Amino acid sequence: SYCTLNEGLGKVLRYGAYSDEVIKRLKWMENLLAPLLKQALKLHGPIDLKTMITQALQMGDEGHNRNRAGTSLLIRELAPCIIQTKFSEKEKIEVLKFIDSNDHFFLNLTMPACKCTLDAAKNIEFSTIVSVMARNGTEFGIKVSGLGDRWFTGPAGIVDGLLFPGYTTEDANPDIGDSVIAETAGIGGFAMAAAPAIVQFVGGTAKDALNFTLKMYEITAAENNIFKIPALDFRGTPTGIDIRKVVETGILPSINTGIAHK
Protein backbone atom coordinates (compact mmCIF):
# COMPACT_ATOMS: atom_id res chain seq x y z
CA SER A 1 0.00 0.00 0.00
CA TYR A 2 1.03 3.60 -0.58
CA CYS A 3 0.35 6.94 1.04
CA THR A 4 1.51 10.53 0.68
CA LEU A 5 3.63 11.99 3.47
CA ASN A 6 1.61 14.11 5.88
CA GLU A 7 1.87 17.84 5.14
CA GLY A 8 0.65 18.96 8.54
CA LEU A 9 -2.47 20.90 9.51
CA GLY A 10 -3.72 24.29 8.32
CA LYS A 11 -3.20 25.24 4.67
CA VAL A 12 -2.43 21.91 3.03
CA LEU A 13 -3.24 20.34 -0.31
CA ARG A 14 -5.36 17.55 1.12
CA TYR A 15 -7.81 20.16 2.47
CA GLY A 16 -7.88 21.83 -0.93
CA ALA A 17 -5.38 24.66 -0.32
CA TYR A 18 -3.07 25.41 -3.23
CA SER A 19 -1.31 28.67 -2.37
CA ASP A 20 2.41 29.35 -2.88
CA GLU A 21 3.08 28.29 0.70
CA VAL A 22 1.45 24.92 0.06
CA ILE A 23 3.28 24.30 -3.21
CA LYS A 24 6.59 25.37 -1.69
CA ARG A 25 6.14 22.84 1.12
CA LEU A 26 5.20 20.08 -1.31
CA LYS A 27 8.32 20.82 -3.36
CA TRP A 28 10.44 20.67 -0.19
CA MET A 29 8.84 17.34 0.67
CA GLU A 30 9.62 16.05 -2.82
CA ASN A 31 13.19 17.31 -2.94
CA LEU A 32 14.37 16.79 0.63
CA LEU A 33 11.97 15.03 2.98
CA ALA A 34 11.21 12.05 0.77
CA PRO A 35 14.75 11.29 -0.46
CA LEU A 36 16.22 11.75 3.03
CA LEU A 37 13.64 9.44 4.61
CA LYS A 38 14.20 6.94 1.83
CA GLN A 39 17.90 6.83 2.64
CA ALA A 40 17.28 6.66 6.39
CA LEU A 41 14.84 3.82 5.91
CA LYS A 42 17.32 1.93 3.76
CA LEU A 43 19.89 2.26 6.56
CA HIS A 44 17.33 1.24 9.18
CA GLY A 45 15.64 -1.64 7.42
CA PRO A 46 11.87 -2.22 7.57
CA ILE A 47 9.92 -0.68 10.46
CA ASP A 48 7.38 -2.92 12.16
CA LEU A 49 4.48 -0.49 12.06
CA LYS A 50 1.96 -2.85 13.60
CA THR A 51 4.07 -3.15 16.74
CA MET A 52 4.60 0.60 16.77
CA ILE A 53 0.85 1.24 16.52
CA THR A 54 0.33 -1.27 19.34
CA GLN A 55 2.71 0.70 21.53
CA ALA A 56 1.12 4.02 20.58
CA LEU A 57 -2.27 2.66 21.70
CA GLN A 58 -0.69 2.10 25.12
CA MET A 59 0.50 5.70 25.10
CA GLY A 60 -2.77 7.54 24.66
CA ASP A 61 -3.06 7.51 20.86
CA GLU A 62 -6.11 6.07 19.14
CA GLY A 63 -4.18 6.10 15.88
CA HIS A 64 -6.37 8.33 13.76
CA ASN A 65 -6.83 11.79 15.25
CA ARG A 66 -4.28 11.47 18.04
CA ASN A 67 -0.82 10.42 16.87
CA ARG A 68 1.53 12.15 19.28
CA ALA A 69 2.92 8.88 20.66
CA GLY A 70 3.24 7.24 17.25
CA THR A 71 5.09 10.22 15.81
CA SER A 72 7.35 10.31 18.89
CA LEU A 73 8.17 6.60 18.59
CA LEU A 74 8.93 7.02 14.90
CA ILE A 75 11.32 9.92 15.53
CA ARG A 76 13.05 7.86 18.24
CA GLU A 77 13.44 4.96 15.89
CA LEU A 78 14.61 6.91 12.85
CA ALA A 79 16.76 9.67 14.37
CA PRO A 80 20.02 7.65 14.46
CA CYS A 81 19.54 6.65 10.81
CA ILE A 82 18.65 10.21 9.80
CA ILE A 83 22.04 11.23 11.20
CA GLN A 84 23.73 8.52 9.12
CA THR A 85 22.31 9.74 5.80
CA LYS A 86 24.53 11.61 3.37
CA PHE A 87 22.55 14.83 3.66
CA SER A 88 23.88 18.01 5.29
CA GLU A 89 23.48 18.71 8.98
CA LYS A 90 21.10 21.55 8.16
CA GLU A 91 18.92 19.27 6.04
CA LYS A 92 18.79 16.57 8.70
CA ILE A 93 17.71 19.15 11.27
CA GLU A 94 15.06 20.54 8.91
CA VAL A 95 13.59 17.08 8.44
CA LEU A 96 13.59 16.24 12.15
CA LYS A 97 11.98 19.56 12.99
CA PHE A 98 9.34 19.12 10.31
CA ILE A 99 8.31 15.72 11.65
CA ASP A 100 8.44 17.03 15.22
CA SER A 101 6.19 19.95 14.27
CA ASN A 102 3.40 17.68 13.04
CA ASP A 103 1.97 15.07 15.39
CA HIS A 104 -0.06 13.60 12.55
CA PHE A 105 3.03 12.58 10.61
CA PHE A 106 2.57 9.02 11.83
CA LEU A 107 -1.02 8.83 10.53
CA ASN A 108 0.15 8.53 6.93
CA LEU A 109 2.18 5.47 7.91
CA THR A 110 -0.70 4.00 9.91
CA MET A 111 -3.10 4.21 6.98
CA PRO A 112 -1.14 2.02 4.55
CA ALA A 113 -0.31 -0.35 7.44
CA CYS A 114 -4.03 -0.76 8.10
CA LYS A 115 -4.66 -1.22 4.39
CA CYS A 116 -2.09 -4.04 4.28
CA THR A 117 -3.78 -5.75 7.22
CA LEU A 118 -7.17 -5.48 5.56
CA ASP A 119 -5.97 -6.65 2.16
CA ALA A 120 -5.44 -10.03 3.80
CA ALA A 121 -9.17 -10.07 4.62
CA LYS A 122 -10.29 -9.45 1.04
CA ASN A 123 -12.28 -11.90 -1.06
CA ILE A 124 -13.00 -14.52 1.58
CA GLU A 125 -16.01 -16.51 0.47
CA PHE A 126 -19.21 -15.77 2.45
CA SER A 127 -17.36 -13.32 4.72
CA THR A 128 -19.51 -10.35 5.74
CA ILE A 129 -16.58 -8.35 7.12
CA VAL A 130 -15.96 -4.85 5.77
CA SER A 131 -12.56 -4.80 4.07
CA VAL A 132 -12.49 -1.13 2.98
CA MET A 133 -14.26 2.09 3.96
CA ALA A 134 -13.60 5.45 2.28
CA ARG A 135 -15.25 8.84 1.78
CA ASN A 136 -14.81 11.23 -1.13
CA GLY A 137 -16.73 14.22 0.18
CA THR A 138 -19.86 13.17 -1.69
CA GLU A 139 -20.26 9.46 -1.08
CA PHE A 140 -19.28 7.03 1.64
CA GLY A 141 -18.22 3.69 0.19
CA ILE A 142 -17.50 0.25 1.60
CA LYS A 143 -16.27 -3.03 0.23
CA VAL A 144 -17.23 -6.32 1.83
CA SER A 145 -14.85 -9.27 1.91
CA GLY A 146 -17.18 -11.87 0.41
CA LEU A 147 -18.58 -9.47 -2.21
CA GLY A 148 -15.39 -8.84 -4.15
CA ASP A 149 -14.35 -5.44 -5.45
CA ARG A 150 -17.78 -3.90 -5.68
CA TRP A 151 -18.25 -0.54 -3.94
CA PHE A 152 -21.43 -0.12 -1.92
CA THR A 153 -22.04 3.60 -1.52
CA GLY A 154 -24.33 6.05 0.20
CA PRO A 155 -24.19 9.79 0.79
CA ALA A 156 -21.19 11.03 2.81
CA GLY A 157 -22.21 12.15 6.31
CA ILE A 158 -21.92 15.55 7.92
CA VAL A 159 -19.30 15.34 10.66
CA ASP A 160 -20.30 16.13 14.23
CA GLY A 161 -17.34 17.96 15.76
CA LEU A 162 -15.75 21.16 16.98
CA LEU A 163 -15.52 23.98 14.44
CA PHE A 164 -13.29 27.05 14.39
CA PRO A 165 -15.02 30.14 15.82
CA GLY A 166 -17.33 31.81 13.31
CA TYR A 167 -18.03 28.64 11.30
CA THR A 168 -21.16 26.49 11.34
CA THR A 169 -21.99 23.05 9.95
CA GLU A 170 -23.23 24.98 6.87
CA ASP A 171 -19.56 25.60 6.04
CA ALA A 172 -18.54 21.98 6.52
CA ASN A 173 -17.99 19.70 3.58
CA PRO A 174 -19.49 16.22 3.92
CA ASP A 175 -17.08 13.60 5.24
CA ILE A 176 -13.98 13.13 3.09
CA GLY A 177 -10.81 11.04 3.00
CA ASP A 178 -9.44 7.53 3.13
CA SER A 179 -8.13 7.70 6.71
CA VAL A 180 -11.20 5.74 7.83
CA ILE A 181 -9.16 2.69 6.89
CA ALA A 182 -7.98 3.07 10.52
CA GLU A 183 -11.43 2.29 11.91
CA THR A 184 -11.85 -0.51 9.38
CA ALA A 185 -8.76 -2.12 10.94
CA GLY A 186 -9.88 -1.65 14.56
CA ILE A 187 -8.18 1.57 15.65
CA GLY A 188 -9.20 5.26 15.53
CA GLY A 189 -12.81 5.65 16.66
CA PHE A 190 -12.82 1.97 17.61
CA ALA A 191 -9.89 2.48 20.02
CA MET A 192 -11.14 5.66 21.69
CA ALA A 193 -10.89 3.97 25.10
CA ALA A 194 -7.11 3.98 24.62
CA ALA A 195 -7.05 7.74 24.14
CA PRO A 196 -9.14 9.52 26.77
CA ALA A 197 -7.15 12.72 26.15
CA ILE A 198 -8.72 13.00 22.71
CA VAL A 199 -12.02 14.15 24.17
CA GLN A 200 -10.41 17.58 24.59
CA PHE A 201 -10.23 17.67 20.81
CA VAL A 202 -13.52 16.04 19.82
CA GLY A 203 -15.64 17.01 22.84
CA GLY A 204 -17.17 14.76 25.52
CA THR A 205 -15.86 12.98 28.60
CA ALA A 206 -13.43 10.14 29.26
CA LYS A 207 -16.45 7.91 29.86
CA ASP A 208 -17.71 8.74 26.35
CA ALA A 209 -14.36 7.63 24.94
CA LEU A 210 -14.74 4.31 26.75
CA ASN A 211 -18.32 3.91 25.54
CA PHE A 212 -17.41 4.54 21.90
CA THR A 213 -15.11 1.53 22.04
CA LEU A 214 -17.51 -0.66 24.02
CA LYS A 215 -20.27 0.00 21.50
CA MET A 216 -18.06 -1.09 18.61
CA TYR A 217 -17.74 -4.59 20.08
CA GLU A 218 -21.41 -5.01 19.13
CA ILE A 219 -20.75 -4.68 15.40
CA THR A 220 -17.36 -6.38 15.08
CA ALA A 221 -16.35 -9.97 14.60
CA ALA A 222 -13.36 -10.18 16.96
CA GLU A 223 -11.12 -8.56 19.55
CA ASN A 224 -7.76 -7.59 18.10
CA ASN A 225 -4.95 -9.98 18.95
CA ILE A 226 -2.30 -7.24 19.00
CA PHE A 227 -3.98 -3.82 19.39
CA LYS A 228 -4.80 -3.79 23.12
CA ILE A 229 -6.43 -1.23 25.40
CA PRO A 230 -4.76 -0.85 28.82
CA ALA A 231 -7.82 0.82 30.40
CA LEU A 232 -9.90 -2.25 29.46
CA ASP A 233 -7.31 -4.57 31.01
CA PHE A 234 -5.67 -5.11 27.64
CA ARG A 235 -8.81 -6.22 25.88
CA GLY A 236 -8.19 -6.24 22.13
CA THR A 237 -9.78 -3.41 20.13
CA PRO A 238 -13.08 -4.25 18.40
CA THR A 239 -11.98 -5.41 14.97
CA GLY A 240 -13.62 -6.46 11.73
CA ILE A 241 -16.93 -4.69 11.09
CA ASP A 242 -19.59 -7.29 10.33
CA ILE A 243 -22.29 -5.85 8.05
CA ARG A 244 -24.83 -8.31 9.48
CA LYS A 245 -24.27 -6.92 12.99
CA VAL A 246 -24.53 -3.35 11.71
CA VAL A 247 -27.87 -4.15 10.07
CA GLU A 248 -29.15 -6.05 13.12
CA THR A 249 -28.21 -3.41 15.69
CA GLY A 250 -28.44 -0.23 13.62
CA ILE A 251 -25.15 0.85 15.21
CA LEU A 252 -22.90 2.71 12.79
CA PRO A 253 -19.10 2.54 12.93
CA SER A 254 -17.70 5.35 15.08
CA ILE A 255 -15.20 7.33 13.03
CA ASN A 256 -12.73 9.97 14.20
CA THR A 257 -12.16 12.44 11.45
CA GLY A 258 -11.38 16.03 10.55
CA ILE A 259 -13.83 18.48 9.02
CA ALA A 260 -12.93 20.11 5.71
CA HIS A 261 -14.32 23.48 4.62
CA LYS A 262 -16.52 23.45 1.51
Added chain:
Amino acid sequence: SYCTLNEGLGKVLRYGAYSDEVIKRLKWMENLLAPLLKQALKLHGPIDLKTMITQALQMGDEGHNRNRAGTSLLIRELAPCIIQTKFSEKEKIEVLKFIDSNDHFFLNLTMPACKCTLDAAKNIEFSTIVSVMARNGTEFGIKVSGLGDRWFTGPAGIVDGLLFPGYTTEDANPDIGDSVIAETAGIGGFAMAAAPAIVQFVGGTAKDALNFTLKMYEITAAENNIFKIPALDFRGTPTGIDIRKVVETGILPSINTGIAHK
Protein backbone atom coordinates in the same frame (compact mmCIF):
# COMPACT_ATOMS: atom_id res chain seq x y z
CA SER B 1 18.51 20.38 42.06
CA TYR B 2 20.87 17.79 40.66
CA CYS B 3 20.67 14.18 39.57
CA THR B 4 22.91 11.60 37.94
CA LEU B 5 22.09 10.51 34.40
CA ASN B 6 20.18 7.23 34.29
CA GLU B 7 22.44 4.23 33.58
CA GLY B 8 19.62 1.93 32.52
CA LEU B 9 18.40 -1.30 34.11
CA GLY B 10 20.27 -4.50 34.94
CA LYS B 11 23.85 -4.25 36.21
CA VAL B 12 24.11 -0.60 37.24
CA LEU B 13 25.86 1.27 40.01
CA ARG B 14 22.69 2.49 41.67
CA TYR B 15 21.68 -1.12 42.34
CA GLY B 16 25.13 -1.81 43.78
CA ALA B 17 26.79 -3.40 40.74
CA TYR B 18 30.41 -2.40 40.19
CA SER B 19 31.77 -4.75 37.54
CA ASP B 20 33.97 -3.69 34.60
CA GLU B 21 30.89 -3.37 32.43
CA VAL B 22 29.35 -0.92 34.90
CA ILE B 23 32.49 1.18 35.26
CA LYS B 24 33.02 1.24 31.50
CA ARG B 25 29.49 2.56 31.00
CA LEU B 26 29.96 5.21 33.69
CA LYS B 27 33.19 6.35 32.03
CA TRP B 28 31.40 6.56 28.69
CA MET B 29 28.68 8.63 30.34
CA GLU B 30 31.30 10.93 31.83
CA ASN B 31 33.36 11.32 28.67
CA LEU B 32 30.72 11.39 25.96
CA LEU B 33 27.09 11.39 27.10
CA ALA B 34 27.37 14.23 29.61
CA PRO B 35 29.48 16.64 27.53
CA LEU B 36 27.42 16.00 24.40
CA LEU B 37 24.13 16.59 26.23
CA LYS B 38 25.59 19.70 27.83
CA GLN B 39 26.39 21.11 24.40
CA ALA B 40 23.01 20.09 22.98
CA LEU B 41 21.24 21.70 25.91
CA LYS B 42 23.21 24.92 25.46
CA LEU B 43 22.10 25.00 21.81
CA HIS B 44 18.51 24.20 22.78
CA GLY B 45 18.07 26.46 25.77
CA PRO B 46 16.20 25.39 28.92
CA ILE B 47 13.69 22.55 28.63
CA ASP B 48 10.34 23.05 30.35
CA LEU B 49 10.26 19.74 32.19
CA LYS B 50 7.01 20.41 34.01
CA THR B 51 5.17 20.79 30.70
CA MET B 52 6.91 17.70 29.35
CA ILE B 53 5.87 15.65 32.40
CA THR B 54 2.32 16.96 31.96
CA GLN B 55 2.30 15.68 28.38
CA ALA B 56 3.81 12.34 29.39
CA LEU B 57 0.96 11.87 31.90
CA GLN B 58 -1.41 12.19 28.95
CA MET B 59 0.56 9.52 27.12
CA GLY B 60 0.36 6.66 29.59
CA ASP B 61 3.33 7.48 31.83
CA GLU B 62 2.91 7.91 35.56
CA GLY B 63 6.37 9.47 35.70
CA HIS B 64 8.14 7.11 38.06
CA ASN B 65 8.17 3.52 36.82
CA ARG B 66 6.78 4.19 33.36
CA ASN B 67 8.70 6.81 31.39
CA ARG B 68 8.38 5.69 27.79
CA ALA B 69 6.48 8.79 26.72
CA GLY B 70 8.72 11.19 28.64
CA THR B 71 11.86 9.67 27.17
CA SER B 72 10.29 9.79 23.68
CA LEU B 73 9.34 13.45 24.05
CA LEU B 74 12.84 14.28 25.27
CA ILE B 75 14.48 12.58 22.29
CA ARG B 76 12.12 14.44 19.94
CA GLU B 77 13.00 17.73 21.56
CA LEU B 78 16.76 17.23 21.73
CA ALA B 79 17.52 15.31 18.51
CA PRO B 80 17.92 18.40 16.28
CA CYS B 81 20.31 19.97 18.83
CA ILE B 82 22.24 16.73 19.24
CA ILE B 83 22.87 16.88 15.49
CA GLN B 84 24.13 20.46 15.84
CA THR B 85 26.78 19.60 18.45
CA LYS B 86 30.44 19.46 17.47
CA PHE B 87 30.73 15.74 18.15
CA SER B 88 31.25 13.11 15.46
CA GLU B 89 28.37 11.44 13.68
CA LYS B 90 29.25 8.17 15.38
CA GLU B 91 29.16 9.77 18.82
CA LYS B 92 25.81 11.45 18.18
CA ILE B 93 24.35 8.13 17.09
CA GLU B 94 25.78 6.38 20.17
CA VAL B 95 24.14 8.93 22.44
CA LEU B 96 20.76 8.77 20.70
CA LYS B 97 20.81 4.98 20.78
CA PHE B 98 21.75 4.94 24.45
CA ILE B 99 18.82 7.17 25.40
CA ASP B 100 16.50 5.21 23.11
CA SER B 101 17.58 1.96 24.75
CA ASN B 102 16.53 3.09 28.22
CA ASP B 103 12.96 4.23 28.78
CA HIS B 104 13.85 5.38 32.27
CA PHE B 105 16.25 8.00 31.02
CA PHE B 106 13.60 10.66 31.59
CA LEU B 107 13.14 9.66 35.27
CA ASN B 108 16.42 11.27 36.26
CA LEU B 109 15.18 14.56 34.82
CA THR B 110 11.78 14.19 36.47
CA MET B 111 13.30 13.72 39.93
CA PRO B 112 15.16 17.04 40.12
CA ALA B 113 12.16 18.77 38.48
CA CYS B 114 9.95 17.43 41.29
CA LYS B 115 12.54 18.49 43.86
CA CYS B 116 12.49 22.05 42.49
CA THR B 117 8.71 22.14 42.73
CA LEU B 118 8.81 20.91 46.31
CA ASP B 119 11.58 23.26 47.38
CA ALA B 120 9.06 26.05 46.90
CA ALA B 121 6.86 24.36 49.52
CA LYS B 122 9.60 24.22 52.18
CA ASN B 123 9.49 26.07 55.48
CA ILE B 124 5.96 27.42 55.31
CA GLU B 125 4.83 28.21 58.84
CA PHE B 126 2.22 25.76 60.22
CA SER B 127 2.14 23.82 56.93
CA THR B 128 1.67 20.07 57.45
CA ILE B 129 2.55 19.20 53.85
CA VAL B 130 5.35 16.69 53.23
CA SER B 131 8.13 18.46 51.33
CA VAL B 132 10.56 15.53 50.97
CA MET B 133 10.38 11.73 51.12
CA ALA B 134 13.42 9.46 50.67
CA ARG B 135 14.56 5.92 51.47
CA ASN B 136 18.11 4.72 52.07
CA GLY B 137 17.50 0.97 52.25
CA THR B 138 17.33 1.07 56.05
CA GLU B 139 15.14 4.02 56.93
CA PHE B 140 12.30 5.90 55.27
CA GLY B 141 12.53 9.62 55.97
CA ILE B 142 10.25 12.59 55.46
CA LYS B 143 10.50 16.31 55.96
CA VAL B 144 7.44 18.42 56.68
CA SER B 145 7.12 21.96 55.40
CA GLY B 146 6.34 23.66 58.71
CA LEU B 147 8.89 21.62 60.65
CA GLY B 148 12.03 22.85 58.91
CA ASP B 149 14.92 20.61 57.94
CA ARG B 150 14.36 17.89 60.50
CA TRP B 151 14.14 14.32 59.16
CA PHE B 152 11.38 12.14 60.61
CA THR B 153 12.35 8.54 60.01
CA GLY B 154 11.04 5.03 60.39
CA PRO B 155 12.16 1.65 59.08
CA ALA B 156 12.23 1.31 55.27
CA GLY B 157 9.43 -0.95 54.01
CA ILE B 158 9.62 -4.20 52.11
CA VAL B 159 8.37 -3.61 48.58
CA ASP B 160 5.39 -5.59 47.33
CA GLY B 161 6.09 -6.34 43.68
CA LEU B 162 7.06 -8.80 40.96
CA LEU B 163 10.39 -10.57 41.45
CA PHE B 164 12.61 -12.32 38.92
CA PRO B 165 12.02 -16.10 38.86
CA GLY B 166 13.82 -17.90 41.67
CA TYR B 167 13.88 -14.93 44.04
CA THR B 168 11.68 -14.33 47.09
CA THR B 169 11.06 -11.32 49.31
CA GLU B 170 13.88 -12.77 51.49
CA ASP B 171 16.29 -11.62 48.78
CA ALA B 172 14.82 -8.13 48.56
CA ASN B 173 16.48 -5.18 50.19
CA PRO B 174 14.16 -2.82 52.07
CA ASP B 175 12.96 0.14 50.03
CA ILE B 176 15.78 2.35 48.73
CA GLY B 177 16.25 5.52 46.68
CA ASP B 178 15.24 9.14 46.33
CA SER B 179 12.93 8.65 43.34
CA VAL B 180 9.97 8.84 45.74
CA ILE B 181 10.29 12.59 45.29
CA ALA B 182 7.97 11.86 42.32
CA GLU B 183 5.12 10.79 44.60
CA THR B 184 5.85 13.69 46.94
CA ALA B 185 5.17 16.00 43.98
CA GLY B 186 1.95 14.26 42.90
CA ILE B 187 3.07 11.86 40.16
CA GLY B 188 4.29 8.22 40.18
CA GLY B 189 2.07 6.13 42.45
CA PHE B 190 -0.23 9.13 42.83
CA ALA B 191 -0.80 9.30 39.05
CA MET B 192 -1.37 5.58 38.44
CA ALA B 193 -4.75 6.35 36.85
CA ALA B 194 -2.82 8.01 34.01
CA ALA B 195 -0.85 4.85 33.31
CA PRO B 196 -3.11 1.79 33.20
CA ALA B 197 -0.48 -0.05 31.14
CA ILE B 198 1.82 -0.12 34.16
CA VAL B 199 -0.24 -2.84 35.82
CA GLN B 200 1.48 -5.29 33.46
CA PHE B 201 4.68 -4.39 35.28
CA VAL B 202 3.49 -4.08 38.88
CA GLY B 203 0.57 -6.54 38.78
CA GLY B 204 -3.17 -5.82 39.17
CA THR B 205 -5.90 -4.46 36.91
CA ALA B 206 -6.62 -1.13 35.26
CA LYS B 207 -9.25 -0.54 37.94
CA ASP B 208 -6.54 -0.95 40.62
CA ALA B 209 -4.50 1.75 38.89
CA LEU B 210 -7.50 4.06 39.03
CA ASN B 211 -8.12 3.24 42.69
CA PHE B 212 -4.52 3.94 43.72
CA THR B 213 -4.95 7.49 42.48
CA LEU B 214 -8.44 7.96 43.92
CA LYS B 215 -7.22 6.86 47.36
CA MET B 216 -4.42 9.42 47.33
CA TYR B 217 -6.94 12.27 47.12
CA GLU B 218 -7.82 11.36 50.72
CA ILE B 219 -4.37 12.25 52.05
CA THR B 220 -3.44 15.20 49.85
CA ALA B 221 -4.13 18.90 50.13
CA ALA B 222 -4.94 19.74 46.51
CA GLU B 223 -5.47 18.61 42.94
CA ASN B 224 -2.55 19.49 40.72
CA ASN B 225 -3.09 22.54 38.55
CA ILE B 226 -0.93 21.22 35.70
CA PHE B 227 -0.52 17.43 36.05
CA LYS B 228 -3.88 16.16 34.76
CA ILE B 229 -5.33 12.68 34.29
CA PRO B 230 -7.30 12.22 31.03
CA ALA B 231 -9.13 9.11 32.31
CA LEU B 232 -10.47 11.17 35.24
CA ASP B 233 -11.65 13.91 32.86
CA PHE B 234 -8.46 15.86 33.42
CA ARG B 235 -8.75 15.98 37.18
CA GLY B 236 -5.44 17.15 38.64
CA THR B 237 -3.28 14.50 40.31
CA PRO B 238 -3.55 14.29 44.12
CA THR B 239 -0.78 16.60 45.29
CA GLY B 240 0.75 17.63 48.59
CA ILE B 241 0.68 14.87 51.19
CA ASP B 242 -0.84 16.25 54.38
CA ILE B 243 0.51 14.41 57.44
CA ARG B 244 -2.69 15.19 59.36
CA LYS B 245 -4.76 13.35 56.74
CA VAL B 246 -2.33 10.41 56.76
CA VAL B 247 -2.67 10.15 60.54
CA GLU B 248 -6.46 10.55 60.44
CA THR B 249 -7.09 8.00 57.69
CA GLY B 250 -4.19 5.61 58.22
CA ILE B 251 -3.71 5.63 54.44
CA LEU B 252 -0.05 5.50 53.42
CA PRO B 253 1.29 7.18 50.27
CA SER B 254 1.26 4.75 47.34
CA ILE B 255 4.77 4.53 45.90
CA ASN B 256 5.90 2.95 42.63
CA THR B 257 9.40 1.68 43.03
CA GLY B 258 11.94 -0.93 42.00
CA ILE B 259 13.21 -3.72 44.22
CA ALA B 260 16.95 -3.98 44.84
CA HIS B 261 18.68 -7.25 45.74
CA LYS B 262 20.31 -7.36 49.19
